[in-house]
Amino acid sequence: MAFISEDSIREKADEATIKFLDLWEELSNSVLGTSLPVCIKDLKKNPLYKHITYEFSTAIPDPVEKPVSLAIWTSHYPHLSNVLITHEIGHWILVLKGFKTIREGRLDRVKNALIRSMIDHPVIYSLQRKYGHDPLEWVDRRAIDSIHYVQKQAVPWPHGINLMALYLADDVFNCSKRVSKRILRLSRRYHPKLHEK
Numbered sequence: 304m305a306f307i308s309e310d311s312i313r314e315k316a317d318e319a320t321i322k323f324l325d326l327w328e329e330l331s332n333s334v335l336g337t338s339l340p341v342c343i344k345d346l347k348k349n350p351l352y353k354h355i356t357y358e359f360s361t362a363i364p365d366p367v368e369k370p371v372s373l374a375i376w377t378s379h380y381p382h383l384s385n386v387l388i389t390h391e392i393g394h395w396i397l398v399l400k401g402f403k404t405i406r407e408g409r410l411d412r413v414k415n416a417l418i419r420s421m422i423d424h425p426v427i428y429s430l431q432r433k434y435g436h437d438p439l440e441w442v443d444r445r446a447i448d449s450i451h452y453v454q455k456q457a458v459p460w461p462h463g464i465n466l467m468a469l470y471l472a473d474d475v476f477n478c479s480k481r482v483s484k485r486i487l488r489l490s491r492r493y494h495p496k497l498h499e500k
């Protein structure tokens with residue numbers, strides 16, 4: 304399967320992304336005793352994710368290829384921004400640093416993933432800022448995309464109303480004040496149940 308190797312990522316990467324790749328290499332060597340090179344793969348080529356029709360990226364160690372790599376599966380393939388690369392590596396830097404998250408047995412995989420993202424994201428955004436990436440523009444763009452799901456006539460959110468609330472809360476916590484006000488105004492108007500106490 305065609306994919307973008309870490310060597311190719313490094314050729315086009317900015318300084319912050321190189322620092323993230325170095326940090327990931329150092330951490331995986333010290334915690335796992337081996338380095339897991341990062342690669343980028345096309346989401347459409349993965350049977351688990353190929354049904355996804357909206358923009359989506361996730362990173363997961365890929366034990367099939369040798370050597371084992373940290374594969375970033377993305378619907379943006381092959382044009383993934385540096386900010387999204389450091390974001391996805393950031394989730395796994397937190398795992399190797401022992402950052403605690405919540406896993407609720409009664410909830411399904413998608414709900415648990417959204418809760419984990421909501422807990423991880425503020426830490427990842429501050430790590431990105433520390434290494435020279437400003438994720439705000441990317442977070443705002445993600446938040447503006449999700450506004451389409453809030454509006455009445457938009458494409459129905461694929462995972463139901465509760466998951467939409469989790470996804471939107473993640474954006475509202477982290478995007479700019481201007482965009483969060485817009486999301487809250489629209490969601491109060493079209494989905495008042497989300498705001499009931």
Ligand SMILES: [Zn+2]
Binds near residue numbers: 420
């Ligand atoms: Zn994330």
